[in-house]
Amino acid sequence: xxxxxxxxxxxxWRMLIVFLILxxxxxxxxxxxxxxxxxxxxxxxxxxxxxxxxxxxxSAIMQYRxxxxxxxxxxxxxxxxxxxxxxLDPRHRLAPLAQTVNRLxxxxxxxxxxxxxNENILNTVWNDMPVGIIEITTSRQILRINPTARQAxxxxxxxxxxxxxxxxxxxxxxAFIERGILKKGNHHKMITLEQGSKAKxxxxxxxxxxxxxQSDTVVIAFYDVTDLIEAQFQQTKFLANVSHELxxxxxxxxxxxxxxxDDQTMPEEVKHEFLDIIAHESxxxxxxxxxxxxxxxxxxxxxxxxxIDVDQxxxxxxxxxxxxxxxxxLRLELMINLKIEYYLEPLQQILSxxxxxxxxxxxxxxxxxxxxxxxxxxxxxxxxxxxxxIASNAQNQIFDRFYRIDKSRNQQIPGTGLxxxxxxxxxxxxxxxxxxxxxxxxxxxxxxxxxxx
Numbered sequence: 001x002x003x004x005x006x007x008x009x010x011x012x013w014r015m016l017i018v019f020l021i022l023x024x025x026x027x028x029x030x031x032x033x034x035x036x037x038x039x040x041x042x043x044x045x046x047x048x049x050x051x052x053x054x055x056x057x058x059s060a061i062m063q064y065r066x067x068x069x070x071x072x073x074x075x076x077x078x079x080x081x082x083x084x085x086x087x088l089d090p091r092h093r094l095a096p097l098a099q100t101v102n103r104l105x106x107x108x109x110x111x112x113x114x115x116x117x118n119e120n121i122l123n124t125v126w127n128d129m130p131v132g133i134i135e136i137t138t139s140r141q142i143l144r145i146n147p148t149a150r151q152a153x154x155x156x157x158x159x160x161x162x163x164x165x166x167x168x169x170x171x172x173x174x175a176f177i178e179r180g181i182l183k184k185g186n187h188h189k190m191i192t193l194e195q196g197s198k199a200k201x202x203x204x205x206x207x208x209x210x211x212x213x214q215s216d217t218v219v220i221a222f223y224d225v226t227d228l229i230e231a232q233f234q235q236t237k238f239l240a241n242v243s244h245e246l247x248x249x250x251x252x253x254x255x256x257x258x259x260x261x262d263d264q265t266m267p268e269e270v271k272h273e274f275l276d277i278i279a280h281e282s283x284x285x286x287x288x289x290x291x292x293x294x295x296x297x298x299x300x301x302x303x304x305x306x307x308i309d310v311d312q313x314x315x316x317x318x319x320x321x322x323x324x325x326x327x328x329x330l331r332l333e334l335m336i337n338l339k340i341e342y343y344l345e346p347l348q349q350i351l352s353x354x355x356x357x358x359x360x361x362x363x364x365x366x367x368x369x370x371x372x373x374x375x376x377x378x379x380x381x382x383x384x385x386x387x388x389x390i391a392s393n394a395q396n397q398i399f400d401r402f403y404r405i406d407k408s409r410n411q412q413i414p415g416t417g418l419x420x421x422x423x424x425x426x427x428x429x430x431x432x433x434x435x436x437x438x439x440x441x442x443x444x445x446x447x448x449x450x451x452x453x
Contacts, residue, residue: 132202132222136164137215138181152202152224154195170194173204180206180218190225201229242292249281249288256281292418294349298425303343310338310347310372317352321359328364335371342379342452346426353419354383354446361444362387377452384445390438398436399424423448 126133132149136142140163150159155167168174172191180187186207193200203223210216256274260266266274314336318325325332351372358368362385369384390398399420427434430450438444 130223132220132224134164134220135217136177136181136220137217139215140164140181142167143217149222152200152222153193173202176204176206177218177220180208180220184208184210184216199226200224201226246285246288249285252281253278253285288418294418294422298422298429301345301429303345305341306344307339307341308344308347310340311336313344313348314351314355314370314372317348317355321356324359325368328359328362328366330359330362330365331367333367333369335369335373338372338374338379340374340379340452343430346430347379347450350381350423350426350448351383353423354381354448357419358383358385358387358444361385366443374452379448379450379452381448381450382445384443386443389440389442390436390444391440392438395436395438399434 126146129146130148132152133144133146134142134149135144142159142162142164145155145159149155150157153168153170153173159167164177165174170191170193173193176187176189176191186205188206189204191202191204193202201224203225205221207219207221208216209219256278260271260274311334314334318332351370355368355370362368366386367384368386369382371380371382373380424434427448427450432448432450435447435449436444437447
C-alpha cells in the first residue's frame with residue numbers, strides 16, 4: 001500500500017505543477033494582450049484542470065513502469081554469478097543497458113583471469129627461481145624475500161617487517177646492503193658466507209629504486225655460485241694432479257733414456273735394467289692417460305643398452321689379471337649368474353676397477369669374493385678382499401681423484417689413483433649408490449647398487 005501512496009503523491013504533485021504552469025501561461029497572455037477577454041480564458045479552467053490531471057496521471061504511470069523495469073533489472077543483476085549474464089527480452093526497454101553490462105562483465109572477467117594468470121606466473125617464478133631476492137626499505141626493514149634467499153641465508157619464516165641487521169650475521173652482506181642504501185646506487189660484488197664449517201659463495205647484484213608514493217627500496221638479487229667455485233677448484237686441482245702424475249713417469253723415462261744415450265759403454269745388464277724401468281714407466285704413463293681420458297669422457301658419454309653376460313665380463317677381467325692373481329696365490333669365490341640388458345661400458349669399468357683394486361691391495365694367499373646379482377629392478381655388485389684395509393678416517397677420500405692410501409706404504413703397488421674415482425663417477429651418472437666397509441689388516445668390501453631403467 002505504501003508503494004501505491006508513493007505514486008499517488010507523485011501524480012498529485014505533477015498534476016498541480018502542470019495546472020500551475022497552464023495558469024501562469026494564461027496570466028502571461030492576458031498581460032501581453034489586454035484586448036483579450038479574461039472570461040473565455042478562465043472558462044477553460046475545467047479544461048486545464050482536466051489536462052493537468054491526465055498529464056499528471058500519464059507521467060505517474062510512466063514513472064511506475066520505469067521503476068518496475070529498473071526493479072526487474074536490479075533483480076536480474078543480483079542473480080548473475082561471476083560468469084553470468086543479464087537475460088532480458090530484446091523488446092525490454094532496458095535490453096540495451098543489459099547488453100552493455102554483459103559486455104563489460106565479460107571484459108572484466110577476461111581482465112581478472114589475465115591478472116590471476118600473471119599473478120600465478122609471478123608467484124611461481126618468485127618461489128621457484130634459483131635466484132635469491134630480498135627487497136629492503138631505506139629504513140632497513142625487509143619488505144619481501146623469496147624462499148631461495150631465505151634458505152641460502154638460513155633465515156626463519158617470519159622475517160617480513162623485521163630489520164635485516166637484526167637477522168643477518170654476515171658482515172660482508174650487511175656492508176654491501178648499507179653501501180647500496182647510503183650511496184643510492186647499483187652495485188655488484190662476490191662475497192663469501194661462513195656457515196659453520198662450510199663456505200658459501202654468493203654473486204650479489206643490487207638495484208636502488210626511488211618511489212614518490214612510499215619509502216625508497218633496494219632489491220638484492222644473488223646467485224649461489226658455490227658449486228661453480230668448487231667445480232673450478234676441483235678442475236684446477238685435477239689439472240695440477242694430472243701435471244704432477246704425468247711429470248713423474250716422464251721424468252723417469254727421460255732421465256734413463258738420456259743416461260743410455262750418453263753412456264755407450266754401459267754394461268748390458270745395466271742397460272736391460274734401465275730399459276725395464278723405461279718400459280714400466282711407459283706402461284704406467286699409458287695407463288694414467290687412459291684413466292684420465294675415461295674420467296673426462298664419462299660426463300658426456302652416450303650409453304647404449306646391450307645384452308650383457310655379466311659372468312663372461314668378469315671372467316675376461318680375471319684373465320687380464322691372471323698373472324697378479326697367481327703371484328699372490330689368491331683364492332676366488334664367484335657368485336655370478338646374470339644376463340641382463342644394461343650399459344656395457346660403465347658396468348665393465350666398475351667391475352674392472354673394483355677387481356683390480358681388490359687384487360692389488362690383497363695379501364698373499366688371500367681371498368677375493370665377487371658377487372653380482374639382480375634384485376628387483378636393481379643390480380647389486382659386491383667385491384670383497386682380505387687385504388690391507390682402509391682406515392675409517394680415509395674411507396671418505398678413497399674416491400677422490402689421484403688419492404692413494406698411505407703412499408709411503410703402497411708406493412710399490414702399481415696404480416694411477418683414478419680407479420675408484422672412475423667407479424664413483426659412473427655410479428653417480430647411473431644414479432646408484434656406493435657403500436664401503438673396511439677394517440685395517442682385515443680387508444675391504446665395496447658394494448654398489450645400480451638402478452635398472
